[in-house]
Amino acid sequence: MGRYLPGDSLIYHLDPRGKFLLTFYFVGIVFFANNVASYALLLAFVLFAVYLSKINFGFFIKGLKPVFWLILFTVILQLLFTPSNNPIWHWGIFTLSKEGMVISAYIFMRFILIIFISTLLTLTTTPIEISDSIESILKPLKRINFPVTQVALMLSIALRFVPLLVDETTKIMDAQRARGVDFGEGGLIKRIKSFVPILIPLFVSSFSIAYDLAIAMESRGYKDGEGRSKYRVLSWARRDNLTIIFMIGLTIILLFLRSY
Amino acid sequence: MEKIISIKNLNYTYPEAKTPAINDLSLDIYKNEWLSIVGKNGSGKSTLTKLIDGLIEASSGTIAVDGQEINEDNIWDARKKIGIIFQNPDHQFVGATVEDDVAFGLENQGMPREQMIIAVDHALELVKMSEFKKRDPQSLSGGQKQRVAIAGVLATRPQIIIMDESTSMLDPDGRKTVLNLVEQLREQQDLTIISITHDIEETELSQRIVVLNDGQIVKDGKPEEIYDLGPELTNYGLEEPFSSKLMSTLRESVKLPEGYLSGRELKEQLWKLHSNM
Numbered sequence: 001m002g003r004y005l006p007g008d009s010l011i012y013h014l015d016p017r018g019k020f021l022l023t024f025y026f027v028g029i030v031f032f033a034n035n036v037a038s039y040a041l042l043l044a045f046v047l048f049a050v051y052l053s054k055i056n057f058g059f060f061i062k063g064l065k066p067v068f069w070l071i072l073f074t075v076i077l078q079l080l081f082t083p084s085n086n087p088i089w090h091w092g093i094f095t096l097s098k099e100g101m102v103i104s105a106y107i108f109m110r111f112i113l114i115i116f117i118s119t120l121l122t123l124t125t126t127p128i129e130i131s132d133s134i135e136s137i138l139k140p141l142k143r144i145n146f147p148v149t150q151v152a153l154m155l156s157i158a159l160r161f162v163p164l165l166v167d168e169t170t171k172i173m174d175a176q177r178a179r180g181v182d183f184g185e186g187g188l189i190k191r192i193k194s195f196v197p198i199l200i201p202l203f204v205s206s207f208s209i210a211y212d213l214a215i216a217m218e219s220r221g222y223k224d225g226e227g228r229s230k231y232r233v234l235s236w237a238r239r240d241n242l243t244i245i246f247m248i249g250l251t252i253i254l255l256f257l258r259s260y
Numbered sequence: 261m262e263k264i265i266s267i268k269n270l271n272y273t274y275p276e277a278k279t280p281a282i283n284d285l286s287l288d289i290y291k292n293e294w295l296s297i298v299g300k301n302g303s304g305k306s307t308l309t310k311l312i313d314g315l316i317e318a319s320s321g322t323i324a325v326d327g328q329e330i331n332e333d334n335i336w337d338a339r340k341k342i343g344i345i346f347q348n349p350d351h352q353f354v355g356a357t358v359e360d361d362v363a364f365g366l367e368n369q370g371m372p373r374e375q376m377i378i379a380v381d382h383a384l385e386l387v388k389m390s391e392f393k394k395r396d397p398q399s400l401s402g403g404q405k406q407r408v409a410i411a412g413v414l415a416t417r418p419q420i421i422i423m424d425e426s427t428s429m430l431d432p433d434g435r436k437t438v439l440n441l442v443e444q445l446r447e448q449q450d451l452t453i454i455s456i457t458h459d460i461e462e463t464e465l466s467q468r469i470v471v472l473n474d475g476q477i478v479k480d481g482k483p484e485e486i487y488d489l490g491p492e493l494t495n496y497g498l499e500e501p502f503s504s505k506l507m508s509t510l511r512e513s514v515k516l517p518e519g520y521l522s523g524r525e526l527k528e529q530l531w532k533l534h535s536n537m
Contacts (some may be wrong), residue, residue: 216352221368231363
């Protein structure tokens, strides 16, 4: 996936709640595709969405990188272990067949579709918009006394402090390196052990930041999340309705192609 | 002059500490003045801030803010009158963007959104940060972050602003901008400023200086009176101001008028000496 990339296009302007839910919905319907035509339809849809986002395609390819080995492993597994009555090639436990090739191609397509669509979400939606969407989606849980607003504030503060903690980690690592700790050397156990001198100071400084922040929030009148108003609001527009209608259309065509 | 904060016989000892952090301290702070509280680390100055804002509870003694003695029931009202700018700009930035952060205090008060938008814009204008409205904190300098913190405090329209070492982590430019801005706001908005610092040079804009040592007030006076103490200041863990050091060095070889000289007076004397040469 990827980090938010500032930009300006239709996809950026869609309501984050809609984007968030539709992304999950799309990931769900990917599993309904069962033949070349239906996969082609979904791929066309994803490429169309990517085109609309006006984001360089390279960013989506980059999104594949972290899961590259997982994809390769799964595809090869399917390719060599799919049982078949008329194999092209057979050796020991390995079987290569036409069915295996088709299945692994489908699996490959699923990976591509899911990763591209979720990359599209994370590239065009700020973390804070995602956390606002989660708050809005969880709102019904307020009825069972689930502290939705508090959780949402926690989430947004956590997101806000990620870069600060990354800086803190770099600082601590530099400080430990200056004392002669080598983070890149030795076996796995030794490497894991060398992270202890990072984690402990990191915990200590996180707690001290949290304490400072709590004092600052209290001094600015934060009580317990009750009776607060909201500055940032999400607004649902006509284009969001149109996107949903478009998605329904896509689903109908998909179901048609599926049984075709 | 009208009192805005009145502290009487205040005591506070941290849990498990042997000596009190605040020791029978009494202090009156007047409306619209800029009071600097100076003292070395551990002299009790930050503890005093937290006590005034009710963030910690005093062991004994009373604090009245705007005529009202603070207690558990009215502490939130008192807090509305006081805004604090803390030391580390990163540790007080709550919002994801500049405007969100300024709005935080207003959201806590439950202000309707339409009013909030106006208040946020106005506060950002006062600190001259309007063009940074949509930016995230990572893209701001330390001084800019502190200006946003000031805007966040101003938006809630407090009467008192406490600066708890707010400029100690800034570069000289950022420090100067922030201090001048605060002075300007004090005049325009009829604010009372309490600035807490260990650096005596940062007190130049204040009208009154209180020196704190071991939780007690050891000196209370106008800046020139405090600067005139010269080497005595080192007894309280403070550094002698540069101008005072310069004066005492000059006095070793030339004759200068008695008493403390302000920067301008000192300059005039130097010119006089120069033309006599």
